[in-house]
Amino acid sequence: MTPQARLSAAIEVLDQILAGAAAEQALTNWGRASRFAGSGDRAGVRDLVFDALRCRRSYAALGGALSGRGLVLGGLRDRGLDPAEWFTGIGHAPSVLGAADAGFPAEGNVGLDCPDWLADPLQAALGDDFAGVMQAMRRRAPIFLRVNLAKAAVAEARAALADEGILCRLNSLAKTALEVTENARKIQNSQAYLSGMVELQDAASQAVIAALPLRDGQRVLDYCSGGGGKALAMAAQARLDVDAHDVDPRRMRDIPARAARAGVQIKLVETAAIGTGYDVILTDVPCSGSGSWRRDPQGKWALTPARLAELCAIQADILDRAAQIVAPTGTLAYATCSMLRAENEDQIAQFLKRNPAWHSPHQQRFSPLQGADGFFVALLTRES
Template identity: 65%
Template sequence: MTPAARLSAAIGILDRVLAGTPAEQALTNWGRASRFAGSGDRHAVRDLVFDAIRNRRSHAALGGAETGRGLILGGLRAAGVNPDTLFTGEGHAPGPVTAGEQPQTPSELAALDCPDWLAPALQASLGGDFAPVMETLRHRAPVFLRVNTARLSRDAAIARLAAEGIGTRPHPLAETALEVTGNARKIQISPSYLEGLAELQDAASQAVVAALPLHAGQSVLDYCAGGGGKTLAMAARAELRLYAHDAAPQRMADLPARAARAGVAVTVLAGADVPRHAPYDLVLADVPCTGSGSWRRAPEAKWALTPARLAELCALQARILDTIAPLVAAGGHLAYATCSLLEPENQAQIAAFRQRHSGWHVTAERRFTPLEGGDGFYLAVLARK
């Protein structure tokens, strides 16, 4: 495909996304219908689509319309590319730019690709970091690996990955973290990945696990395990009796195989089984949230979020905290985590929990923002008296 044909493909996909089709589904449908597109074409079109979604407001202003064509046109202008060189109408290229497709100056919030209604809450939560964080979220996220340090050192992992053609460098957020600098698309077929020596995991997510009070012999429950990334990261830190649960069990479908690959044991629990293994020395709940700290990776979530959904998530987070508190052993710990930047999902939740439940005190609290390189995360560790 020519560069102009890739733009046309991205325009069509974005029109379907704007009409309500999830981006991954729209890309998959296009790929199945476009057998002529090689892997390079598919990767390039995917990058165009997700860059447009991350920058939906600003690109729509620069492109003159919130349409697939407008977003791609605005993206070219934002990159300093004259769209007339690609919007030629020749072959599979988009049609020429019209007089009505002139750029508009984005408002301050539009230039940061921030939803208007969320700006006050984000500004209150982030303070002086608001604009830099929102600017960072407009760009593609780095790719990180977690080294399974139970089996090899980080330096050894760097050397091994380099021999497999994958460039990496240490990242300061966690002693297990590597930032991928080259050939990221080779990771999932590399021997290091397939043998469980390295896993894809955000650096801030690794830092959350590094901050947990873990030691050998503990009984630990990952209550909102999802795919199990933090479960496996905890297993690499110490020999634990490790349990994993998720309200949507299908999210954990790959966890047993991943655990076996990493050489660790994890017991997957259905909801009814969770209390039977209590009490736990540590319960981690990386709760459902807005995902505002990871909008670089999941940009559709930024535009889909509503005040009603935020309120629903806050209520769910409170219910989860109330559910897991009785599962913690006397003297044990509850770890609450979100990948959110919003104070109502973070500090306010912990303050409200302590008002509802006596006998808990905060022993550690951390907030990470994308300015540190990884996703935005919040962690509070509470001890039970």
């Protein structure tokens, strides 16, 4: 495919997404219908689509319309390229520009690709970092790996990856975190990954695990486990008895294979079978995902005030339920990949108001300006 043909393909996919399709499904459907497209073409179209979704508001302004054509056109203008050289109508290129394609400057919240209703809450949470964080969220997220200390030391894993052409640098957020700087697309077929030496995991997510008071012999529960990334990370930190739970057990279906590859033991527990007396419970709760919008840019535009309120209610319920099964001297950890105070500090303050026998000895935010996703973690313990 020519570069111009990739633009046309991205326009087609974006129109499907704007009509309500999920981004991954729309890309998959296009790939299946476009057998002529090679792996490089599919990757190129995917990059165009996700760049446009991250910058949907500013690209629509620059391109003159919230449409696939407007978003792709706005992306060219954002990069300082002359759209007339790309929108030629020749071959598979998008049709030539017309009066309807005139755009306008992207300023204020539009230029930051921030929904208006979220600007004030994010400003309140981020302070002087607001503009810098929102600009960071307009760009692709770095790729991070977690070194599985149950199988290799950090230096050993880094060297093994380098032998396969995958170059990484250390990240200060967590001692196990490696940021991939070259050949990220080789990771999932690399021996280092297939052998369980490394796992894909954001550096801030790893830092959340590093904040937990994990020690040999503890019983630990990953209460909202999903695919089990944090359960795997905990199991690699110490000799633990790790249980994984999710309200939808289907989300945990890959955990046994991932645990076997990593060389750790994780027990899957359904809701009715959850015990009590856990030394550490991690509740990585459902949230707005505002700290990971770079990875799920559709989530930024799909979030509504009603959905945020619903999520906050779910979070409070999970905290109250998990608090009932922590050992008397145990630790309840609360984590989100959100940057909003309503889901973070305010949620913890409300929990402590409902449960005066508890306190929070540690709370920490991780900012996209540190390179990784936006995350929040709070530790909760009973007063002695």
